[in-house]
Amino acid sequence: MSDGFEGASVDEIARVANVSKATLYSYFPDKRLLFMEVATTECQRQARDALDNIDMAAAPREVLMQTGLHFLRFITSDFGQRIFRICVAESDRFPELGQKFYNSGPAVFRAEMAAYFMQAEARGELRVDDHVLAADQFGELCKADVWPRLIFGVTKSVSDTEIVRVVENAVQTFLARYGA
Numbered sequence: 001m002s003d004g005f006e007g008a009s010v011d012e013i014a015r016v017a018n019v020s021k022a023t024l025y026s027y028f029p030d031k032r033l034l035f036m037e038v039a040t041t042e043c044q045r046q047a048r049d050a051l052d053n054i055d056m057a058a059a060p061r062e063v064l065m066q067t068g069l070h071f072l073r074f075i076t077s078d079f080g081q082r083i084f085r086i087c088v089a090e091s092d093r094f095p096e097l098g099q100k101f102y103n104s105g106p107a108v109f110r111a112e113m114a115a116y117f118m119q120a121e122a123r124g125e126l127r128v129d130d131h132v133l134a135a136d137q138f139g140e141l142c143k144a145d146v147w148p149r150l151i152f153g154v155t156k157s158v159s160d161t162e163i164v165r166v167v168e169n170a171v172q173t174f175l176a177r178y179g180a
Contacts, residue, residue: 043105068142068167076158141170
């Protein structure tokens with residue numbers, strides 16, 4: 001992650017992992033597959049962590065706040081930014097890399113939020129016409145202000161105070177539109 005996809009050498013990866021290059025190649029025939037496994041595993045771990053620690057039966061304000069904070073903290077983390085940048089940079093050469101990243105992270109977030117919105121709507125807590133679009137909109141609201149500044153290098157980090165401010169406003173905006 002620190003050297004980017006092109007800059008990372010299999011020799012260095014093997015050295016840091018304390019395994020032989022032959023062992024590494026026996027599991028991952030090329031660097032692209034190794035990267036996809038690292039990115040996928042971490043995205044799945046993040047998704048599991050969020051789902052295990054958020055009470056998806058709670059009221060929308062609480063679920064949105066917890067989910068938004070988890071999501072924004074991950075995508076603004078050093079690791080989250082590096083995965084994103086590498087996937088975008090390499091997706092033209094390796095389309096399956098971008099697809100696998102999307103399926104293991106953003107698509108999971110989208111599906112889980114859409115399912116939650118359906119449940120909350122059934123309980124009379126939300127009014128949502130298009131659950132998938134609403135999930136996408138919530139994710140985009142959570143990225144407002146901080147994400148573009150990070151991606152374009154305007155700033156190098158985001159404080160937790162900024163993250164909380166953005167997510168609180170995302171939740172307010174979302175509930176103003178979709179709250180029952």
